[in-house]
Each structure stands twice: as structure tokens, then as C-alpha cells.
Amino acid sequence: MTASCGGRGFWQQRADVVVIGTGVAGLVSALAAHRRGRKVVVLSKIGDTATFYAQGGIAVVLPDTEDSIEAHVADTLAAGAGLCDPDAVRSIVADGYRAVAELVDDGARFDEAAPGQWALTREGGHSRRRIIHAGGDATGAEVQRALDHAAARLDIRRHHVALELLHDGGSVTGVLVRNGDGLGIVHAPSVVLATGGLGHLYAATTNPEGSTGDGVALAAWAGLPVSDLEFIQFHPTMLFDGHASGRRPLITEAVRGEGAVLIDAQGNSVTEGIHPMGDLAPRDVVAAAIDARMQATGDPCVYLDARRIDGFARRFPTVTAACRAAGIDPTRQPIPVVPGAHYSCGGVVTDVHGRTEMAGLFTAGEVARTGMHGANRLASNSLLEGLVVGGRAGKAAAAHAVNSAPGRATMPEPAVRLALPRADLQRAMTRYASVVRDGEGLQLLTTELDSATPRALRSRADFEDVALTTTAAAVAAAALARTESRGCHHRSDFPDTDPAQAFSAPRVREAHSLMPAAACC
Numbered sequence: 479m480t481a482s483c484g485g486r487g488f489w490q491q492r493a494d495v496v497v498i499g500t501g502v503a504g505l506v507s508a509l510a511a512h513r514r515g516r517k518v519v520v521l522s523k524i525g526d527t528a529t530f531y532a533q534g535g536i537a538v539v540l541p542d543t544e545d546s547i548e549a550h551v552a553d554t555l556a557a558g559a560g561l562c563d564p565d566a567v568r569s570i571v572a573d574g575y576r577a578v579a580e581l582v583d584d585g586a587r588f589d590e591a592a593p594g595q596w597a598l599t600r601e602g603g604h605s606r607r608r609i610i611h612a613g614g615d616a617t618g619a620e621v622q623r624a625l626d627h628a629a630a631r632l633d634i635r636r637h638h639v640a641l642e643l644l645h646d647g648g649s650v651t652g653v654l655v656r657n658g659d660g661l662g663i664v665h666a667p668s669v670v671l672a673t674g675g676l677g678h679l680y681a682a683t684t685n686p687e688g689s690t691g692d693g694v695a696l697a698a699w700a701g702l703p704v705s706d707l708e709f710i711q712f713h714p715t716m717l718f719d720g721h722a723s724g725r726r727p728l729i730t731e732a733v734r735g736e737g738a739v740l741i742d743a744q745g746n747s748v749t750e751g752i753h754p755m756g757d758l759a760p761r762d763v764v765a766a767a768i769d770a771r772m773q774a775t776g777d778p779c780v781y782l783d784a785r786r787i788d789g790f791a792r793r794f795p796t797v798t799a800a801c802r803a804a805g806i807d808p809t810r811q812p813i814p815v816v817p818g819a820h821y822s823c824g825g826v827v828t829d830v831h832g833r834t835e836m837a838g839l840f841t842a843g844e845v846a847r848t849g850m851h852g853a854n855r856l857a858s859n860s861l862l863e864g865l866v867v868g869g870r871a872g873k874a875a876a877a878h879a880v881n882s883a884p885g886r887a888t889m890p891e892p893a894v895r896l897a898l899p900r901a902d903l904q905r906a907m908t909r910y911a912s913v914v915r916d917g918e919g920l921q922l923l924t925t926e927l928d929s930a931t932p933r934a935l936r937s938r939a940d941f942e943d944v945a946l947t948t949t950a951a952a953v954a955a956a957a958l959a960r961t962e963s964r965g966c967h968h969r970s971d972f973p974d975t976d977p978a979q980a981f982s983a984p985r986v987r988e989a990h991s992l993m994p995a996a997a998c999c
């Protein structure tokens with residue numbers, strides 16, 4: 479179906495549920511809605527997802543083991559540094575085994591220690607071995623393979639970029655999209671936002687190229703609150719191969735779980751005396767220790783010594799391949815590593831069923847802030863959250879669609895949005911909002927973001943630059959407002975945790991990201 483706006487045509491589609499994203503959260507929610515008989519349209523701007531690259535595994539409490547829901551909850555709350563919502567954590571952790579079993583029904587296969595018994599590994603901050611994995615360190619590839627296969631019969635539209643959430647002020651009505659044919663609207667009473675993370679706010683990241691903070695920006699433009707965005711997790715061990723930009727390979731934390739140690743160029747331990755869990759301390763602690771050591775020595779990286787691990791190449795084939803591609807043999811030499819932008823603990827304010835403040839709009843996965851991660855995500859808790867909340871969001875979206883009138887969206891008034899050139903934005907974020915920040919730097923970052931200029935949305939890159947700029951402004955504002963250090967937010971000018979700031983601070987959209995209309999469509 480086509481229509482026109484100011485003399486220019488645009489295409490239109492109808493669905494009960496539109497899902498934006500084809501990672502774990504998007505596909506699990508799409509499958510849940512589809513299995514409830516709803517007409518589902520799934521949008522994806524590119525083929526790549528963060529889900530595919532997940533290495534270490536999925537944290538899950540298996541029944542009839544020494545592990546317990548309470549222990550997993552306690553570890554998650556400890557990592558979250560006082561900002562997790564304990565009820566949300568308990569709800570998601572307790573539903574983990576059921577969600578993983580559903581994924582197995584959809585065809586996922588995990589590594590076994592013995593026939594019928596999953597192999598369990600350990601990662602930073604976990605008091606038990608509770609991480610299931612696949613293909614050694616290729617868990618995400620297996621999760622994505624299984625979900626892609628299960629969702630093969632769904633209506634999946636790739637190279638469709640969601641540009642705006644359409645709503646009537648109270649309820650969502652559809653999504654404004656650009657594809658190869660130009661602009662279009664998918665009308666729907668339910669929309670699930672599952673757009674993943676924002677690692678490309680920074681020059682170097684473990685995230686795939688599509689992780690440009692689109693979901694946070696879309697929600698902010700729709701007037702929805704976002705929260706906890708100052709808590710960006712830097713993975714302690716991103717491979718340092720001399721290249722400092724774009725997606726860089728990750729060295730999974732499970733390598734340390736199996737006995738590798740972090741050392742500096744002189745062979746001294748990086749984490750000794752820092753935390754009782756040493757190299758397996760929560761990620762924020764290890765990343766800050768590495769950052770401090772690099773500052774002290776002036777070296778561009780530290781090293782992960784995995785030479786003592788037996789059968790390294792078999793257990794970690796993905797890491798081995800990445801190291802070899804960089805000319806490093808991890809069985810013979812320590813692996814050079816630096817902290818890298820990895821995961822957004824915050825996002826769009828959402829309950830544990832994916833519900834947001836806007837009727838019909840649901841979010842799940844990395845873009846959502848459910849209260850699961852607080853100030854710092856516990857390793858391997860994000861695939862878990864994507865599975866559990868993705869499934870619940872799909873069910874809730876399906877139920878909402880049944881009880882609502884069909885979505886009738888109208889072509890929005892065109893908004894010219896502001897963008898900084900991507901390289902400038904990434905340079906400023908990397909310099910002023912990385913592992914350790916301070917007020918002066920964050921002010922300079924804000925000033926730079928304020929110099930953003932209007933950008934016509936002619937391409938996916940234009941849209942992503944605008945989304946990155948809006949999201950960076952939200953991160954900068956949150957980081958500036960939190961005058962303490964907590965979880966992954968380290969302020970050198972406020973090095974202590976302030977008990978009076980043990981709360982999340984949801985904020986509504988940053989005003990400077992919108993400009994008056996200038997041109998139609």
C-alpha cells in the first residue's frame with residue numbers, strides 16, 4: 479500500500495506486533511507473539527547482532543545442583559552496587575532455566591561435561607560455576623543460529639531502519655521506517671523495541687557496527703524516560719592489536735574463569751590487593767584496575783597470561799582465531815588487552831514484562847533498563863535477561879494487540895535532528911566518558927555535543943549519527959549528574975560511593991536533540 483506526504487509517496491504495512499531487532503531479545507519476543515497467533519513483522523537494519531558475538535555463555539541456575547536462585551540473585555545484587563531492583567533480579571533469575579529450556583526446544587545445543595550434563599564455567603563476580611556455553615566460546619553464534627532457524631518462517635525485513643516510534647500521545651501506533659524503497663510506516667498496536675546496545679559511542683568497542691544507541695534515541699524522542707545510562711560497562715579484556723577503532727575482538731572472561739591471570743609488561747599482577755576475588759572480581763573493578771595500571775606505567779595495554787590453560791584452542795576456538803589473526807599465539811605468549819566499551823547497563827525504563835510508560839510499547843534486551851543490572855551487569859546475565867524479558871515482552875505485546883484497535887499511525891511532521899560527525903563524537907566520548915571520568919571532562923563533552931548541527935536523514939549512517947548524538951547527550955548528562963563513583967561509573971573527582979545517591983535517576987529526552995521542522999519527509 480502506498481500513500482503520499484507533501485507529494486512524495488511512502489509505503490505502508492500493517493501488523494499486530496512490530497519487533498525492531500533480530501538479536502536474542504527481538505527474535506524470542508517475535509516467536510512468542512507469533513506462537514500466540516499474532517501477525518508479526520520483524521525489522522532489522524543489518525544482519526549483524528551483538529547476540530552473535532557473545533562468547534562466555536548464559537548464567538543460569540540448573541535444578542538439582544549445589545547452586546541456588548538466592549546465590550545467583552546475591553551475586554547479581556553485589557555486582558550491581560546497590561542499584562539493582564531486587565524484585566526484578568529475582569523474577570528474571572528464577573525464570574532463567576525455563577527460558578533456556580525453551581531455547582533448547584528451539585534447537586540450541588550447549589556444551590556437555592558428560593552425556594546429558596551441561597558443562598559449567600565461571601566468570602567474574604559469580605560465586606559458583608553456573609555459565610552454560612556452546613562451541614567452547616561461541617555461545618552467541620549458537621543462540622543466534624537456533625533462533626534464526628526457529629524464526630525462519632516469520633516475516634523478517636532486513637535493511638529496514640526504524641527511524642521513529644509513532645504514537646498518538648498515549649499509545650504507540652506504529653513505526654516510521656526507511657528501506658531501499660524509501661520511507662514507510664508499519665502500523666501496529668504493539669511495538670517491541672529490541673535494538674541492542676550503544677558501543678559505537680566510543681572509538682573502539684566489542685560491539686557490532688549496528689550498536690549505535692538507536693533504541694535509546696527512539697524512546698527519548700517519543701518522550702519516554704531512560705535511566706542508568708552512566709553505567710556503561712567496559713569489558714576488561716578487549717584484544718589490543720594496535721588498532722584503536724571499530725569493532726575489536728573480545729577475550730571472554732571465561733578465560734580468566736579457567737585460570738588465566740592479568741599481568742603488566744613487567745609480569746606483575748594487575749589485580750593483586752584490589753579485591754578478594756582477584757582477577758575474577760566484577761568487571762568494573764578489573765577494568766578500573768587495568769586503567770590505573772596503564773596510567774601508572776604509561777603502557778598502551780596489559781596482558782592476559784593464559785599459557786597455563788590446557789587445551790586452550792579447543793576450549794576457546796573463537797579467542798584463539800582472533801589472537802592468531804592478530805599474530806598472537808595465546809598458548810605461547812600473553813595476550814595484549816585493554817578495557818573496551820562493551821555493554822549498556824541502563825536504557826529505556828521497562829518492567830520485567832518489557833512494558834514501558836507508553837501503552838503498546840515494549841522493550842527487551844540490552845536497550846531495556848529493567849533493574850536487573852543496576853550499576854554494573856554481572857557477566858553472562860544479559861543473554862539470560864534477553865531470553866526471559868524478550869519472551870515476556872512478546873507475550874505481553876501479543877495480548878495488547880488483541881485488546882486494542884489496529885494501529886493507525888500518521889506520517890509525522892518532519893523533524894530535523896542534530897548530529898556531530900561520528901569520528902568527533904567517538905573521540906570526545908572516548909576521551910571524556912570512558913572507564914574513569916571527571917566533571918571537567920564531562921562539561922567539555924557536553925559543550926562539544928552542543929555544537930551538533932542539523933542533519934538531513936538521507937542514509938542509515940545519517941540516522942545513526944543522530945541517534946549516537948542524542949544517546950551521547952543522555953549519557954553525558956547522567957554521568958555529570960552522578961557525583962559519586964559506583965559500579966561502572968568511576969569519577970576521579972568523586973572517587974567514593976555516596977550512600978545518598980543509591981538510586982536510579984530516570985530522565986526524559988534531552989531537549990537539544992529536536993529542532994523545528996524544516997523539510998518534509
Ligand SMILES: Cc1cc2nc3c(=O)[nH]c(=O)nc-3n(C[C@H](O)[C@H](O)[C@H](O)COP(=O)(O)OP(=O)(O)OC[C@H]3O[C@@H](n4cnc5c(N)ncnc54)[C@H](O)[C@@H]3O)c2cc1C
Nearest residue numbers: 499500501503523528529532534535640674843844858861
Ligand atoms: C563480543 C561480545 C560478547 C558478549 N558475550 C556475552 C556473553 O557471553 N554472555 C552474555 O550474557 N552477554 C554477552 N554479551 C552481551 C550480549 O551479547 C548482548 O547484550 C545481547 O546479545 C544483546 O541482545 P539484543 O537482542 O538486545 O541486541 P542485539 O543482539 O545487538 O540485536 C540488536 C538488533 O537490533 C537491530 N537494530 C538496531 N537498531 C535498529 C534500527 N534503528 N532499526 C532496525 N533495526 C535495528 C540490529 O540490526 C539487530 O538486529 C556480549 C556482547 C558482545 C558484543
